[in-house]
Amino acid sequence: MDMTESLSPALDSVADPISGKGLIASGRAAEPRFDNGTVSVVIDVTGLSGDARSKLEASVKQALIAVPGVETVRVAMTAEKRGRKIIAIGSGKGGVGKSTLSANLAVALKRMGKKVGLVDADIYGPSQSRLLSTEGMRPTAQGQKMDPVISPFGVPMLSMAQLVRPGQAIAWRGPMAGNALGQLVDAEWGDVDLLLLDLPPGTGDVQLTMVQKFKPAGAIIVSTPQDLALIDATRAIDFFNQSQVPIIGMIENMAGYACPHCGEVSDPFGQGGAQAAAVSMQLPFLGRVPLDIGIRTASDAGRPPAAEEGDTVFAPFAQKIADWLNPAKPASF
Numbered sequence: 001m002d003m004t005e006s007l008s009p010a011l012d013s014v015a016d017p018i019s020g021k022g023l024i025a026s027g028r029a030a031e032p033r034f035d036n037g038t039v040s041v042v043i044d045v046t047g048l049s050g051d052a053r054s055k056l057e058a059s060v061k062q063a064l065i066a067v068p069g070v071e072t073v074r075v076a077m078t079a080e081k082r083g084r085k086i087i088a089i090g091s092g093k094g095g096v097g098k099s100t101l102s103a104n105l106a107v108a109l110k111r112m113g114k115k116v117g118l119v120d121a122d123i124y125g126p127s128q129s130r131l132l133s134t135e136g137m138r139p140t141a142q143g144q145k146m147d148p149v150i151s152p153f154g155v156p157m158l159s160m161a162q163l164v165r166p167g168q169a170i171a172w173r174g175p176m177a178g179n180a181l182g183q184l185v186d187a188e189w190g191d192v193d194l195l196l197l198d199l200p201p202g203t204g205d206v207q208l209t210m211v212q213k214f215k216p217a218g219a220i221i222v223s224t225p226q227d228l229a230l231i232d233a234t235r236a237i238d239f240f241n242q243s244q245v246p247i248i249g250m251i252e253n254m255a256g257y258a259c260p261h262c263g264e265v266s267d268p269f270g271q272g273g274a275q276a277a278a279v280s281m282q283l284p285f286l287g288r289v290p291l292d293i294g295i296r297t298a299s300d301a302g303r304p305p306a307a308e309e310g311d312t313v314f315a316p317f318a319q320k321i322a323d324w325l326n327p328a329k330p331a332s333f
């Protein structure tokens, strides 16, 4: 009899500690190999604590040794990142709403069912703890690695702000910032397979180190309609091009002013600047987010509008990102 026929179900009878599915069904273990009484298994232990890894190893050994004909069980454990993709969100200058959009995009992606996490790498003004209502939550550590905090919206996150005492001024120097940021990205993200990286504004050394070290799968550029912001945005575009990070597209934020009284949208900074810039640079234009006091008050109060039932502002961007990530389905922009 083919031993795999009895070994695979035995291995799959052990539950993945995170998803609860069988180890093979969850993708955590490949089909076991059998040779002369010895069965060999490779298990991906990414995201599991040391304790959980030991327990899992013991359960696998117990399940497989019980299969008639098995004399020895060899378990190899690897902790390779299982295709986790990083999307960098950048802007040429500060204050264009990059953090607000990152938080809302993360929540919108989560609502689509994506396993998404967020790293607030904005060393100059880390604001994700406020935006995602995790102020006062401190990450714990598993050995050398940090455990992200889970926001009330189900998005795990880590922020530079969590590495310092509340209210402490942050004056990160280049290498120090690089190391700290590295720890945030290289944390115990568990089954997160999409990590949004809210980059510091601009295109300096910190951004370069991040991009070189973590090789984002794609980047999103946030810009406001003003010319100055667009010139800065062009720098951000050059930066990602030179770093060979594909640009998913540009989002124009604070585009048009939504009057809180009558709802009419006017365009104090003109219309279509970001779109025209994107088109001239052959970049996909992902769309516009209006300057809306409701977005500001809700986001700044830790209630991202993307979490609201019936959100129509951020969900379409999340869909475009998902389309871009899944080449099987053609992008709809």
Ligand SMILES: Nc1ncnc2c1ncn2[C@@H]1O[C@H](COP(=O)(O)OP(=O)(O)OP(=O)(O)O)[C@@H](O)[C@H]1O
Pocket: 091, 093, 094, 095, 096, 097, 098, 099, 100, 101, 122, 124, 125, 126, 127, 200, 201, 253, 254, 255, 289, 290, 291, 292, 293, 294, 295, 296, 297, 299, 300
């Ligand atoms: N579409 C919008 N409508 C209204 N207010 C907005 C919008 N987008 C962002 N804001 C507000 O603008 C301010 C700046 O936004 P945010 O902090 O997200 O910008 P940023 O680009 O991340 O800035 P920095 O780089 O300085 O961290 C915030 O108070 C935010 O609530």
